[in-house]
Amino acid sequence: MIAACLLILCNSFNMQAQQTDNQLRVSYSTTKDTTITNSHHEPKSVLHREQVSHHFKDDRNKYLNQKAENKKDSNIIIDNTGVNNKRFEGSLYSEVNYGRHGDLDSPDLLDLPHFIINGHLHLGKGWTVVAELEYEQFYENKQWEYKFDGNFTSNKLYIAKDFSKAFSAKAGIIEVPVGIVNTGGPALTIYDPESESNIIPMTWHEGGASIYGSFGKWDYQIGGYIYTSLPLKNSQMLGGATRLNYYPINGLRIGLSSYWGTPCKSQYHRQDLNFLGTDGLWYGAFDFDYQENGWIIDGSAIYCTDQSAKSAGIEIGYDFFETTEKTDKMELIPFMRYDGLFHLGELNFNKYTVGINFSPLKNLVVKGEYAIRHHQGGFEEGEKATWHSFDIGVSYTWEF
Numbered sequence: 001m002i003a004a005c006l007l008i009l010c011n012s013f014n015m016q017a018q019q020t021d022n023q024l025r026v027s028y029s030t031t032k033d034t035t036i037t038n039s040h041h042e043p044k045s046v047l048h049r050e051q052v053s054h055h056f057k058d059d060r061n062k063y064l065n066q067k068a069e070n071k072k073d074s075n076i077i078i079d080n081t082g083v084n085n086k087r088f089e090g091s092l093y094s095e096v097n098y099g100r101h102g103d104l105d106s107p108d109l110l111d112l113p114h115f116i117i118n119g120h121l122h123l124g125k126g127w128t129v130v131a132e133l134e135y136e137q138f139y140e141n142k143q144w145e146y147k148f149d150g151n152f153t154s155n156k157l158y159i160a161k162d163f164s165k166a167f168s169a170k171a172g173i174i175e176v177p178v179g180i181v182n183t184g185g186p187a188l189t190i191y192d193p194e195s196e197s198n199i200i201p202m203t204w205h206e207g208g209a210s211i212y213g214s215f216g217k218w219d220y221q222i223g224g225y226i227y228t229s230l231p232l233k234n235s236q237m238l239g240g241a242t243r244l245n246y247y248p249i250n251g252l253r254i255g256l257s258s259y260w261g262t263p264c265k266s267q268y269h270r271q272d273l274n275f276l277g278t279d280g281l282w283y284g285a286f287d288f289d290y291q292e293n294g295w296i297i298d299g300s301a302i303y304c305t306d307q308s309a310k311s312a313g314i315e316i317g318y319d320f321f322e323t324t325e326k327t328d329k330m331e332l333i334p335f336m337r338y339d340g341l342f343h344l345g346e347l348n349f350n351k352y353t354v355g356i357n358f359s360p361l362k363n364l365v366v367k368g369e370y371a372i373r374h375h376q377g378g379f380e381e382g383e384k385a386t387w388h389s390f391d392i393g394v395s396y397t398w399e400f
Helices: 002-021 064-070
Strands: 076-078 084-086 088-102 108-124 127-140 152-164 167-175 205-215 218-227 236-246 252-261 281-292 295-304 309-318 331-344 347-361 364-375 386-399
Touching: 108 152, 152 205, 205 236
Parallel strands: none
Antiparallel strands: 076 084, 088 108, 088 386, 108 127, 127 152, 152 167, 167 205, 205 218, 218 236, 236 252, 252 281, 281 295, 295 309, 309 331, 331 347, 347 364, 364 386
16 A cells, blocks of 8 residues: 555656656766767766665675674664664765766766765564655756756655565565666766666666565566556556576676566656667566676676667776775776677667776775777767767765
8 A cells, every 4th residue: 555655656756857867878877979869868877886786785694693783782673584774774875977978079068966865764574665866967068957857866765575585575666677787786887888778777667566585596576567647547557577696606696687568658768768669678688797806797788679779788897905804995996898789770889998996985986987989870970980988976975
């Protein structure tokens, strides 16, 4: 009943507010390219992924050794998976990004302000309420964008119940776990990887419900999504998504995910992924990440039945300060990345990125990167087939 109310109250608002998710851009950040999309907005930066990820950053056993100690704290709840949780916990994330994309005559792009606030309220007996709200504003073409409705979005708003480690459920505004970005995976670039942001929505979320859990070296998620409105007869089923992850060795995750549904009234319709038609479509994705001994290696490959669009991306980085288990240690991670998009209408490109991430203090991250992209069609007469970009970004997360 609570979940149904959340869907009805929030879904109509998200139809307009989620326009800020129009992010066909470049990655741990990504950038606008008018040869790819008619979308006005840049894709969201993902400098905050390390703070908000639930699927990739967790050591699934790291809390168990503290269980006995935290039982003494009346402000902490021990759920049925043995994880320590404060009764309420959250974070406020803010970032500033500056970049130039194209050539020396291209306009500067400033992403400011950009705020994300999220909270987890633990109600006890396995019940949790989760919310994540986001606001961002761009300075582009020598003007600011002041449309609040277009810059604000509710990324998550749901209630969840843990029945056991193998079975949990949630309902409300929930994620669609297709691709590595939409499930909180690692990415070292400033904006979302173009191999994903040009083919699927970023921070993909819809109204719906899902079940999820883990057993042994496996975990899973199965969800159904619906567009709700008043009167309820106008509601419409959007589709369903699945994800299966396997952890064969320490630090390595291998995942498969898929989505089948209709573009009508869904987030990928609102984000102007203009290569999509109006009939049903299917996404299939393979992704992996390895994070061990200072190495960060991850990648994904995605297929969409609409126009048989395909994409692939892979990156590798190494933390030279990986010398301690302390979570507040410094980080210095040079990296390189490849993104490719194939058979998306006439558009094909290969993009190569090099950059560096530096974290001098816990929750403070400074990033810089340079990228070059080679187009193979899909650009207008007079436009260059080779495109350059330079971005810098600074972010900070306040945890409470």
